[in-house]
Amino acid sequence: DQQVKQNSPSLSVQEGRISILNCDYTNSMFDYFLWYKKYPAEGPTFLISISSIKDKNEDGRFTVFLNKSAKHLSLHIVPSQPGDSAVYFCAASATNAGNMLTFGGGTRLMVKP
Amino acid sequence: EPEVTQTPSHQVTQMGQEVILRCVPISNHLYFYWYRQILGQKVEFLVSFYNNEISEKSEIFDDQFSVERPDGSNFTLKIRSTKLEDSAMYFCASRVPGTRNTGELFFGEGSRLTVL
Numbered sequence: 001d002q003q004v005k006q007n008s009p010s011l012s013v014q015e016g017r018i019s020i021l022n023c024d025y026t027n028s029m030f031d032y033f034l035w036y037k038k039y040p041a042e043g044p045t046f047l048i049s050i051s052s053i054k055d056k057n058e059d060g061r062f063t064v065f066l067n068k069s070a071k072h073l074s075l076h077i078v079p080s081q082p083g084d085s086a087v088y089f090c091a092a093s094a095t096n097a098g099n100m101l102t103f104g105g106g107t108r109l110m111v112k113p
Numbered sequence: 114e115p116e117v118t119q120t121p122s123h124q125v126t127q128m129g130q131e132v133i134l135r136c137v138p139i140s141n142h143l144y145f146y147w148y149r150q151i152l153g154q155k156v157e158f159l160v161s162f163y164n165n166e167i168s169e170k171s172e173i174f175d176d177q178f179s180v181e182r183p184d185g186s187n188f189t190l191k192i193r194s195t196k197l198e199d200s201a202m203y204f205c206a207s208r209v210p211g212t213r214n215t216g217e218l219f220f221g222e223g224s225r226l227t228v229l
Contacts (some may be wrong), residue, residue, distance in 0.1 A: 023168050043206070043220030089156060100158045101148075
């Protein structure tokens with residue numbers, strides 16, 4: 001089941017530069033998308049979300065872009081900081097599918113000082 | 114800051130044994146969830162729970178699994194007869210009422226289950 005896919009298992013970025021994490025989905029019923037961040041030995045932490053009625057949502061250094069026609073979303077982190085180093089999960093849900101979140105496989109971001 | 118707490122952090126059990134994983138959700142949250150992540154794989158939805166009953170469950174959540182909220186604070190996941198493939202990190206999550214139905218879940222740190 002690859003309804004939500006993160007094609008890059010890892011990404012390395014220099015501190016201060018932009019990090020772009022990508023996510024693709026196949027289920028056209030998905031209408032709400034979220035990004036979670038996970039440190040080792042911790043649970044996922046909610047970062048930012050976007051509804052399908054929008055194409056952009058911004059919160060501080062984090063911006064999520066949604067391209068519905070391409071079934072693609074991305075998370076931009078500007079500027080990247082070493083503390084951003086973690087695994088980032090994209091997740092999606094559908095209103096008519098109730099409470100279930102479908103997660104991507106995650107992208108490990110490493111921000112180098 | 115309020116948080117979801119899970120116990121135990123790690124449990125090792127023999128195949129066929131019963132396991133109970135415990136969670137204390139954030140106090141004003143009303144929706145509760147269990148997810149799991151097998152090593153190297155995706156985080157997968159198991160079950161959601163609201164108003165003292167299961168509201169949704171995935172194919173993974175078969176008859177070997179059960180959930181309950183025995184005392185109004187704890188939220189437990191029971192696996193009746195563990196199999197090797199149940200080895201995973203199990204995450205409890207909760208959310209407040211009124212947010213988008215799946216947005217902004219607060220996750221616990223997870224309970225690692227190892228079945229030998």
